[in-house]
Amino acid sequence: MKKIYSSENSQQIAMLQNILQRAGVPVTVVERGSALELMLIQPGYEPIAKEIIREFKSNPPDPAAFMQQRSAHRQQSQSLPLWKILAQQAGIVTFIVFLAVLLTAIMQWFVAPNATISQLIFTPRGVPELSFDQPWRFVTPILLHFSATHLVFNLFWWWYLGGRIELAYNSRILAAVTLITAIVSNYFQWAASGPLFGGLSGVVYGLLGFAMVVAWKKPTHPLALPPFLLIFMVGWLLLGYTDILWVNVANQAHAVGLISGIVLGFFIRLQDGRKNSGSQRF
Structure with a gap:
């Protein structure tokens, strides 16, 4: 700044x-x-x-x-109508991903369940090797969700964190953080559990880690997050490694997404520091 x-x-x-x-x-x-x-x-x-x-x-x-x-x-x-109020809280990348996840849910649940899943999971069914000739698979598992609760939870946090990052920085930054955290978290989840997984959670934790670092000890920063939110999200991640939760949790995607977001946050914070130290004031 x-x-x-x-x-x-x-x-x-x-x-x-x-x-x-x-x-x-x-x-x-x-x-x-x-x-x-x-x-x-x-x-x-x-x-x-x-x-x-x-x-x-x-x-x-x-x-x-x-x-x-x-x-x-x-x-x-x-x-103002609700859609105009929402439009002021996010940018084009936030909208595109939000709509893509919703459309995928419609296809997955009501139109063509098997075809949608088989085309979007990390590797084709029954194939243990990576499919470098189908590069979209490294990203597209983030579009898949296997319950309404899973879908609503992820879309809420995507809108809250992704929208703020896009407005605070720009669409390119949000797109880069999304793609990198998606690829890294998807890969590690695939390596741990196989191809049948999905969800935006790895990216959400990547955005959380990014926001945590760039706003660290900067309470007026637009990405500064309430402490209770950080406690809740990190607590949910840790609970995933226990037997308490009643749902299957993509633990590796959550943890690796958070770590990759933190790394990207350090990089952007370093860039911000260089810009601020070299900028002229008026």
Whole structure:
């Protein structure tokens, strides 16, 4: 993240933050001593942010009029249909994967169960070797789910974590983290249990590990997660290695997904640190 504006006037910071966010610029506020700093989350938005700040400085809005306008905008937002509200919480990759999993569930459960499973599992039925001539199989097990509970649980966490990562960084980052954690977690689960497995859980744990690292000790980071969520997810992973749970759990996919996400998170955090140390402030 990069500092783009600093002021001790909390009302001024709140107005500018609101203006930037309404323009689609991802920013957050950090308190440093008596000053409040606006931090740009994605460096690609810097030119737009600079222009908005210049306009704000040269023609600052009237606070009373601004608050009235903001209240009206908030009421309008609350009246938006559900799909528009959801659209503000995620990007294109989040939508594509979400829909792909839903469509796969329809095909798997109601249209062509055997054909869908045989085409999407890690290796064809009865074939123990990897099928490098069918590369989609390294990823497609994440689309398969074997119960409604499994499906809903994974889609919820995918939307919550994937949407936040895509908005905080970009679609390329989410796509890369998804593909890498899918391939790695699928491979290790296949090596441990054979080809008949599926689910988005390995990727979900990869996203969790990614978010944990990039937001570590950064409570204002957009990917900072509540402690109870981390405890729940890690606790669920550990319970999978016991006999307490009543369902089959892809333990290797969960554990390897988490580890691979943590590794990717360290890489991105290192890149962020280099950008921040080498960036100019204004």
